[in-house]
Amino acid sequence: MTTNEQSRTQWLGRWGFVLAATGSAVGLGNIWKFPYMTGEYGGGAFVLVYLVCILSVGVPVMMTEIALGRRGRGSPIDAIRRVVTESGRTSAWSLLGWMAMACGFMILCFYVVVAGWSFAYLWKMLSGGLAGSSVDDMAAIFGANNANPFSLGAWSTLVTVATMVIVGKGVQGGIEKSVGWMMPGMVVMLLIMIAYGMFSGGFGDALHFLFAFNAASLSSEGMLAAMGHAFFTLSLASGAILTYGSYLPRHASIGRTTLTVAVADTLVALMAGLAIFPVIFANGMEPNSGPGLIFMSLPLAFQAMPLGTLFGILFFIMLSMAALTSSISMVEATVSWLTDNKGISRRAASWGTGIVLWLVSTLAMLSFNIGADWTLAGKHFFDWLDFLTSRLMMPLGGLGMVLLGGFVLNSSVMRDELNLAPTVYALWLFMVRYVSPLGILLIFVDALEIANVDFASQWPVLLLVLAVITVIGELASPRLRQSLVAKS
Ligand code: PFF
Numbered sequence: 001m002t003t004n005e006q007s008r009t010q011w012l013g014r015w016g017f018v019l020a021a022t023g024s025a026v027g028l029g030n031i032w033k034f035p036y037m038t039g040e041y042g043g044g045a046f047v048l049v050y051l052v053c054i055l056s057v058g059v060p061v062m063m064t065e066i067a068l069g070r071r072g073r074g075s076p077i078d079a080i081r082r083v084v085t086e087s088g089r090t091s092a093w094s095l096l097g098w099m100a101m102a103c104g105f106m107i108l109c110f111y112v113v114v115a116g117w118s119f120a121y122l123w124k125m126l127s128g129g130l131a132g133s134s135v136d137d138m139a140a141i142f143g144a145n146n147a148n149p150f151s152l153g154a155w156s157t158l159v160t161v162a163t164m165v166i167v168g169k170g171v172q173g174g175i176e177k178s179v180g181w182m183m184p185g186m187v188v189m190l191l192i193m194i195a196y197g198m199f200s201g202g203f204g205d206a207l208h209f210l211f212a213f214n215a216a217s218l219s220s221e222g223m224l225a226a227m228g229h230a231f232f233t234l235s236l237a238s239g240a241i242l243t244y245g246s247y248l249p250r251h252a253s254i255g256r257t258t259l260t261v262a263v264a265d266t267l268v269a270l271m272a273g274l275a276i277f278p279v280i281f282a283n284g285m286e287p288n289s290g291p292g293l294i295f296m297s298l299p300l301a302f303q304a305m306p307l308g309t310l311f312g313i314l315f316f317i318m319l320s321m322a323a324l325t326s327s328i329s330m331v332e333a334t335v336s337w338l339t340d341n342k343g344i345s346r347r348a349a350s351w352g353t354g355i356v357l358w359l360v361s362t363l364a365m366l367s368f369n370i371g372a373d374w375t376l377a378g379k380h381f382f383d384w385l386d387f388l389t390s391r392l393m394m395p396l397g398g399l400g401m402v403l404l405g406g407f408v409l410n411s412s413v414m415r416d417e418l419n420l421a422p423t424v425y426a427l428w429l430f431m432v433r434y435v436s437p438l439g440i441l442l443i444f445v446d447a448l449e450i451a452n453v454d455f456a457s458q459w460p461v462l463l464l465v466l467a468v469i470t471v472i473g474e475l476a477s478p479r480l481r482q483s484l485v486a487k488s
Helices: 003-007 016-025 028-040 044-072 076-086 091-127 135-147 149-168 171-198 203-211 220-233 240-245 254-282 290-303 308-341 346-366 381-408 411-418 422-447 459-476 479-485
Strands: none
Touching: 016 171, 016 240, 016 254, 016 308, 028 044, 028 091, 028 220, 028 254, 028 290, 028 308, 044 076, 044 203, 044 220, 044 240, 044 254, 044 381, 044 411, 044 422, 076 091, 076 240, 076 308, 076 381, 091 135, 091 149, 091 240, 091 290, 091 308, 091 346, 091 381, 135 149, 135 290, 149 171, 149 308, 149 346, 171 203, 171 254, 171 308, 203 254, 220 381, 220 422, 240 308, 254 290, 254 411, 290 308, 308 346, 346 381, 381 422, 411 422, 422 459
16 A cells, blocks of 8 residues: 555445545536437437447446546646556656546636536525526526626626535545535436426426437437537546545445446436426427527426426526536645645635636626627637537547557556456456547547548448447457467
């Protein structure tokens, strides 16, 4: 056991990591983004592709990140530096840690604005500020909410302060304690909402929409969006999972823990769909209204239903809690790095980070009102933060992580840390070496508009490419065979 191993805080309870990592994974991505993406990309076929992406890319990348964090026992930068040094590789790989840490922080800068919407809508539900009789009325309320920089700023400031207070209290006393009641509370509220949906009259339509497979609605765009969302929803390549992994006790099984988190995250996304779409369908609304789905269509639907206000309040409490358990994970990497390297207390590190966060997020918030004209290449600051993180930094970071775990480190490092049965280990290695990198490269081809390929119809070509790179890769690196033969 290294000195670092002894001195690093660890999760207190058996479920500490699982709850915290699930709290990180389950957030606006599940309750806000997943349902509207499913609506936009045509329902069941999108859901199926999303599940494939979670299993083939999300799970292997998450296992790699947790293993890197636990092996290196530090923030992404320190952990990666230690792990590569142990394998005798260049410490330039710690740049990957820098990028992950920056990515988590940048996501948070726009995430607090969206989380602020959720708190604002909770308040509107409580105070009766959502009276409107058409989608246009609701759009006007949403517009007015964004047009006032002071109130919009106040809500995102509230989220920033709440996040920093929790993180400032530490891993066990702040993060673990808060997720310990917020996560179960959220699931209970979600179940109540689903039960409500069952009696709303739109449940059958919702089930059909979410689970009926219609190959014709499968587009390349939808497939790539599913892949990108797999990264976002599992909080990958943003420092969150790696840092949480650095507090994971040595005896915990990374494979089992990762599967638990991924399954829980997916279940919550599907459950959110089962809570939202029945209400939408029961009121004869369209599922494809985009990002406004839960801020415009849903509140309107609630108004028309018995006990709708009560359930609207429950819904926005749930959304706000889901957002908070994610936002705390996005700054943990930065706070952990500052306390480990700059000799300052956790509280000082949290408040220092909070001030910078507040400044940058205020700039993002202004994109909706006085900064509406401040655009670069047609995008606002808010959109740039989203584009840079979701479309570039997360996939690039994910690529770096899998190449690091799959090819760069000595094979004993990952094999010891993951401690899997030989065949499962071989499967993980195949995924991180070939399947995940190929999937990620496709995101880039699309995001950078390098080529306009219809991936949906070209899957035989993709399988061929996968086979070719696997053969080339294994000829170049004989380690997969060794690992199959060697005892794990
Ligand atoms: N997984 C979160 C969600 O689905 O809302 C978003 C997220 C959290 C992204 C933490 C990145 C991160 F580090």
